[in-house]
Amino acid sequence: MLAKETTTIGFIGTGVMGKSMARHLLQAGYPVIVHNRTKEKASDLVEEGAEWVDSPYEMALKANVIITIIGYPKDVEEVYLGENGLVNNASENTYLIDMTTSTPSLAKKIYEEAKKKNIYAVDAPVSGGDVGARDAKLSIMVGGDEEVYKELQSIFEILGTNIVYQGPAGSGQHTKMCNQIAIASTMIGVSEAIVYAKKAGLDPEKVLESISTGAAGSFSLSNLAPRMIKGDFEPGFYIKHFIKDMRIALKEAEEMNMETPGLSLAETLYSHLSAKGEEESGTQALFKYWD
Template sequence: MKVGFIGLGIMGFPMASNLLKAGYDLTVYNRTIEKAEKLGKMGAKVAHSPKEVAEVSEIVISMVTDAPDVEEVLFGENGVVKSNKRGLIFVDMSTNSPEFAKKVTKRLSEYGMEFLDAPVTGGDKGAREGTLTIMVGGKEDVFKRVEPIFKAMGKNIIHVGDVGSGQALKLCNQVVVALNMVSVVEGLLLARSLGIDDDKLFSVLSTGAANSFTVQYYLPKIMKGDLNPGFKAAHLKKDLKYAMEIANSKSLPLLGTSLALQLYNAMVSLGIGELGTQGLVKVYEKLVK
């Protein structure tokens, strides 16, 4: 299958690289051409618009920031739909809302195109290693056609259900991710205030009941002062906003999620939203001072 990939950021670039390694005929597009050209040197074809990607692809994947970006990729001046490629499958692997996924499906059907929402979890590490968990919403027969491509990028591929269900499950995941980070930062803050050695804290948290991916991967980064993004704080804030909109519409008391959203709002307000999610420690450090 000829595959197109749009959006070559922290996650998108390694995901597209893994498709190349798996032998797929790949065409890529990115707003900043340098990232696309780097993949071009690895064997990908470089396009200059989403329309160009769609014209030479059977399946087009997007890994962009938010719903407005997906909308631009699809329906913009040089968007995917301008290719008039009936039968094309468009796969949105970014994170936005279940309702947006349903609206996109309806609009794409008018162009004879299929849609899957397939957000991922596993961070930059999972993207590099090809071990992402991928949550897919959409028609089962369409999912089956794309499944081999998913397997080139991820290890745990789950067809959740109808369109929008992939995004719904991803938002549940993000709630737990955010609260894990809050707990890790607060645990570290308490330990340091009590004079407990960072390494001893990690030894206990990483081997006992408190263990998690956040403890294993992000706690050592925080301890070393490495706040570079594997996943940007501003993006987690966006995801939590979607989750809280759903919670409010259903009168669900997601108290911890509300707190986490406010903490990540604070990060963005402080101008440090481009840091990794572990940069939350900076908010707490300001509060302590």
């Protein structure tokens, strides 16, 4: 595993989840360099001891482990493969960890381009939302070379509790698609259940008390249904990003000649909400489709 005393971690993407993740690394005693498209979102981390840089290019010159958790595949491609990006400017033996939910094909491309320059790249998307990031209990799904995964394990353990090596480059992203497919249909069921409870004249909180620990139990039911009931639609995970993930999964499934009716329905419902101005809301705002 990497020695802490010779490791400087760069972190790109200090949003809803990334800020907590970078903070955990700081608190673990690592030197941390941060960059975000909106500088203000990293200001408290800088006050806590992180160093700010103005670009991925500058970060590539300073850090030997760089973590990204950013928006869309096009952003990932620019940050990693652009002329001023990480792969073209990092030193040999740098470790690149993309924790964005992106496409398996892009993860493979980054891995291959990095390898040409003796740089180690892994795709390591996460699940757990703002709560998992805050509590350092993320699920981390890793694709890439197994020996590189082992080198990075001590860093992953600062951020999550369920860390699984899935296979070669792209495997982490494929696993995240499985995660998002499972969540998509679950969110429909959770939303319908809470609306049904209200329409039946029940106390939704009491209903949750009964069903959340039984066969219906899930992360979404335990963590997002209470937010639905309270009318709290602040993002732990943005609708706009979930739609992006579902569309990646739909494309991958289509290429494998697989039908995904549950995923397709969820994408339709969430796209409807997005068109109504809810794209910046949390995924629990699916409740609004019925309510």
